[in-house]
Amino acid sequence: MKKISCYLYAIALAFLAVGTAMAQPKVIIKAGLNLANFTGDIEDDTKLLPTFLVGGQAEFDLAENLAVGAGLQLSGKGFKVDDPNFDAKINPLYLQVPVQIIYRNSGFFVGAGPFIGFGIAGKRKVFDESESIAFGNGEEDDVAPLDYGAGLELGYEFMSFRATAAYNVGLANVIPSDQRGDASVKTSVIGIALAYIFGGSE
Numbered sequence: 001m002k003k004i005s006c007y008l009y010a011i012a013l014a015f016l017a018v019g020t021a022m023a024q025p026k027v028i029i030k031a032g033l034n035l036a037n038f039t040g041d042i043e044d045d046t047k048l049l050p051t052f053l054v055g056g057q058a059e060f061d062l063a064e065n066l067a068v069g070a071g072l073q074l075s076g077k078g079f080k081v082d083d084p085n086f087d088a089k090i091n092p093l094y095l096q097v098p099v100q101i102i103y104r105n106s107g108f109f110v111g112a113g114p115f116i117g118f119g120i121a122g123k124r125k126v127f128d129e130s131e132s133i134a135f136g137n138g139e140e141d142d143v144a145p146l147d148y149g150a151g152l153e154l155g156y157e158f159m160s161f162r163a164t165a166a167y168n169v170g171l172a173n174v175i176p177s178d179q180r181g182d183a184s185v186k187t188s189v190i191g192i193a194l195a196y197i198f199g200g201s202e
Contacts (some may be wrong), residue, residue, distance in 0.1 A: 024199060028057040028071070028162065032193025036077040036091075038174070041183040044081045044088070051076025051091055053191050059102060067102040075117060075168075077147070077187045092122035092133050092143050092174075098151055107157050115168060117147040137177040144174045147187055162195040 035048040055073025062068055078091040094117030102111040122133035124142055135145040149171040155164035170187030173180060 026059040026067075027198040028059060028069070028195045029198070030055055030057065030071075030073070030162075030164070030193045030195035032164070032191055034076050035190040036079065037188045038079040038090075038185050039188050040173075040185040042079075042185060044083070044086065046079040047082055048190075049076075049078045049080045049089060049091060051078065053193055055096070057098070057100075065104050067104065069098075069100045069102055069111065071098050072096075073098065075189070076122075077117075077170075077189055078122070088124075088126045090122070090124045090133065090142070092119050092135070094118060094147055095120050096147075100151070100153065104157070109155055109157065109162075111151075111153040113151065115149060115151050119143055119145045119147070139176075139178050141176040141179075144172065144176050147172045147174060149187070157197070160197045162197060164191075164193045164195065166191040166193070 031054045032052070034051045034053050036051055037046055037048050053073060053075050055071055055075075057069045057071030059067045059069035073096045075094045075096040076091060077094060078089065080089040081087065096115055096117035098113065098115040100111035100113040102109055119133070119135035122143075123130055124133050133143055134141045135143055137144055147170050149169050151166055151168040153164055153166040155162055166189075168187070168189040168191070172186065173184045174187060175183055175185050
């Protein structure tokens, strides 16, 4: 996992170095709704958990319709189980670094690329009992500390605003390594957001 983190950071830095040499950046400030779930080897029927996304991104033009972007976001993930016999929710919060290649045309855009997220906070609740999430890979931890995967984002720009819809699929097993055995659980997030655009070359 440490190697994957280094590779993703190297990619982000390389993209930004190229972009800096070519154009002034657009700065994107974004906030929105995440509909999160966990997928994989989960015994209970999980449901989408409404949570949030907030953060920023710098985008550099590479060509007339092509750009590269990298950002820093707070991204809520998790799931809920809403059953008469078992009521539970887990809502980890990640500090997430996405990198995207972006294509724009006539106000519409599509972006795709990898992300890496570091677990920093969150709550787990079973019935009426709530406690903070423990990130780590030990027997007593709740969620592995690292998430990574790939994202796809679609949207439309109007004036200085951007409306977006996104899907992020996790590729990391978020079960702590000392507990997982052969089991695998991954994150999944559908997001909708509104962003404000600053700057950028004409």
